[in-house]
Amino acid sequence: MDLVWPATTWALWVATLAAAFKVSGRDRTPEREPRHPAPAPVAELLRGMRVQDVFHSALFELAGRGWAVVEGDRLSLTPRRAEPLRPYEQWVLDQVSTRMGGAPRAPVIALMPDGQVLDREFLPLVRQCAIDLGLARRRWSSMIVPVLLACGLVVPWFATVSAAGLSWPGMIATMVSFVAGPGLLLAGRGFLLTPAGREVAGPGHVEANPQQEWIFTGSGWRGVEIVPAAAVAQGPKRQELSGHVVKRWVEVHTDSENTYHIAVHDGGSETAVAFRVKQGVYQDVLPGDSVRLLVRPRSGTVVRVLAHERQW
Numbered sequence: 001m002d003l004v005w006p007a008t009t010w011a012l013w014v015a016t017l018a019a020a021f022k023v024s025g026r027d028r029t030p031e032r033e034p035r036h037p038a039p040a041p042v043a044e045l046l047r048g049m050r051v052q053d054v055f056h057s058a059l060f061e062l063a064g065r066g067w068a069v070v071e072g073d074r075l076s077l078t079p080r081r082a083e084p085l086r087p088y089e090q091w092v093l094d095q096v097s098t099r100m101g102g103a104p105r106a107p108v109i110a111l112m113p114d115g116q117v118l119d120r121e122f123l124p125l126v127r128q129c130a131i132d133l134g135l136a137r138r139r140w141s142s143m144i145v146p147v148l149l150a151c152g153l154v155v156p157w158f159a160t161v162s163a164a165g166l167s168w169p170g171m172i173a174t175m176v177s178f179v180a181g182p183g184l185l186l187a188g189r190g191f192l193l194t195p196a197g198r199e200v201a202g203p204g205h206v207e208a209n210p211q212q213e214w215i216f217t218g219s220g221w222r223g224v225e226i227v228p229a230a231a232v233a234q235g236p237k238r239q240e241l242s243g244h245v246v247k248r249w250v251e252v253h254t255d256s257e258n259t260y261h262i263a264v265h266d267g268g269s270e271t272a273v274a275f276r277v278k279q280g281v282y283q284d285v286l287p288g289d290s291v292r293l294l295v296r297p298r299s300g301t302v303v304r305v306l307a308h309e310r311q312w
Contacts, residue, residue, distance in 0.1 A: 002163060003160070003163055003164065003169060005159055005163065006156060006159040006160040006163050006164070006169070006173070009155050009156035009159045009160075010156040010160070010173075012156075013149075013152055013153065013155065013156050016149070016152065017149055020145055020149060021139075024139045024140060024145070024190070025139070025192065038130075038133060038135060038200045039058075039061060039086070039129070040057045040058075040060075040061050041054045041055075041057045041058040041061065041088065041126055042126060042129055042130045042133065042135065042200075043200050043201070044057045045123075045126050045127065045130060046130060046135060046136070046193060046197050046200050046201035047200075047201045048201070048283065049283055050283065050284075050286065051115065051118040051119055051122065051123050052112060052115065052118065052286055053283075053286070054118075054122070054123070054126055055092065055112060055113070055118055055122060056108075056112070058088060058089060058092045058126075059075070059092055059096065059108070059111070061089075062089060062092065062093065063075070065083070066078060066081065067081065067093065068096070070108065072215070073107055073108050073109065073215050073216065074105045074106065074107060074108070075096070075105065075106060075107075075108050075111060076104055076105045076106075077093075077096065077097060077100065086125075086129055087125045087128070087129070088122060088125035088126045088129060091121065091122055091125055092122070095111070095113050096111045099111050099113075109216060109287070109288055109311070127191055130197065134194060134196055134197075135193065135194060135196050135197035135200055136191055136192060136193050136194060136197050137191075137192055137194055138189040138190055138191065138192070139189060139190025139191070139192050140189045140190055141189075142189070143185075143188070143189060146184045146185060146187065146188075146189075147185065149184050150180075150181040150182075150184045150185050153176075153177045153180060153181050154177075156173065156177075157173050157174065157176075157177040160173035161173060161174065215246055215247045215287055216244060216245065216246045216247070216287035216288040216311075221244075221246045221265040221272050225270060225271040225272070226247065226263045226271065226272045226273070226274050227271045227272075227273060227274065228273075228274050228300055229273050229274060229275050229295065229297045229298075229299075229300040230297065230298055230299065230300045232273060232297070233297035233298045234297070235297075237296060237297075237298065238294060238295070238296055238303065239294075239295055239297055240292060240293065240294055240295075240306065241264060241266070241273070241292070241293045241295050242266065242290075242291070242292045242293075242307075243264040243265050243266040243267060243290070243291065244264065244265055244267065244288065244289065244290055244291070245262050245263070245264055245285050245286065245287050245288065245289045245290075245291055246263050246264065246265045246272050246287055247262070247263040247272065247287055248260070248261060248262040248263070248282060248285070248286075248287060249261050250282070258279075259276055260276065260277050260278065260279050260281070260282035261274055261275065261276055261277065261282075262274070262275055262277055262281070262282065262285060262302075263275075264291065264293065274300065275293070275295055275300055275301060275302045276300055276301050276302070277301070277302045278302075281302060281305060284305075284308070285305075285308065286310070286311065287311075288311030289308060289309065289310050289311050290307075290308075290309040290311070291305060291307065291308050291309075292305075292306040292307035292308075293305055293306060294306055
């Protein structure tokens with residue numbers, strides 16, 4: 001079994017792929033300032049937050065401009081105004097209006113569409129807004145390059161299968177082709193941040209707005225009292241804690257790194273307990289998620305997330 005020719009074709013395809021990504025990764029657009037300050041949902045998207053975060057941010061930004069009223073965890077819409085809306089903002093209002101079904105008020109958590117709907121319909125609108133503001137760009141100017149790269153997989157795949165048949169090299173070539181080809185096509189034209197976008201997404205640009213707090217009261221928490229973990233610390237240095245994330249927030253520091261916090265409610269207490277978490281944990285959990293945590297109560301920190309069941 002001579003695999004020299006198949007190996008050569010695979011090496012050529014990988015080299016072509018690497019070259020295409022390297023060339024497309026160079027930002028040739030003239031450096032310019034964004035035409036407008038980045039809206040909060042766009043900034044959340046650029047920071048890599050989950051799409052539910054982006055939707056929530058858009059909803060509360062609209063509330064801040066008078067399109068809705070949020071009281072605790074309840075939202076009510078106000079009469080439509082003449083102010084022009086961005087496409088993603090119009091989409092959010094339409095979804096909220098549909099989900100409220102004419103009711104005067106509704107829980108904020110009941111107004112969020114399914115994650116697949118957000119990915120398919122909402123996220124592309126926010127991405128396009130980022131592109132329009134000069135904060136992002138497409139990797140490919142059209143779908144020609146990813147289509148050609150995906151079609152080019154036929155050559156190394158055929159060379160391998162012709163030489164090796166159904167042996168393990170042929171099976172590996174088939175598996176790689178079926179993963180890489182659709183992956184290139186599903187990624188579409190790509191989405192890359194410009195220098196201005198990377199500046200918005202960088203540390204130190206988190207805007208803490210207490211009017212946009214996202215809380216969850218489905219666990220029985222009344223949305224009022226949160227106590228630091230150190231204030232109720234008892235027992236061993238490390239403990240397991242189970243409950244629902246009912247709130248999360250960022251403390252912005254001008255002279256040091258921002259700190260990230262979540263509040264967890266056990267389902268029976270009057271109060272929720274606040275812990276400091278790493279940025280990755282903050283980005284991964286949302287209010288309403290059920291978690292089991294390993295914590296250090298005396299220092300008020302989360303050591304590890306042991307279990308995580310998503311609400312969204």
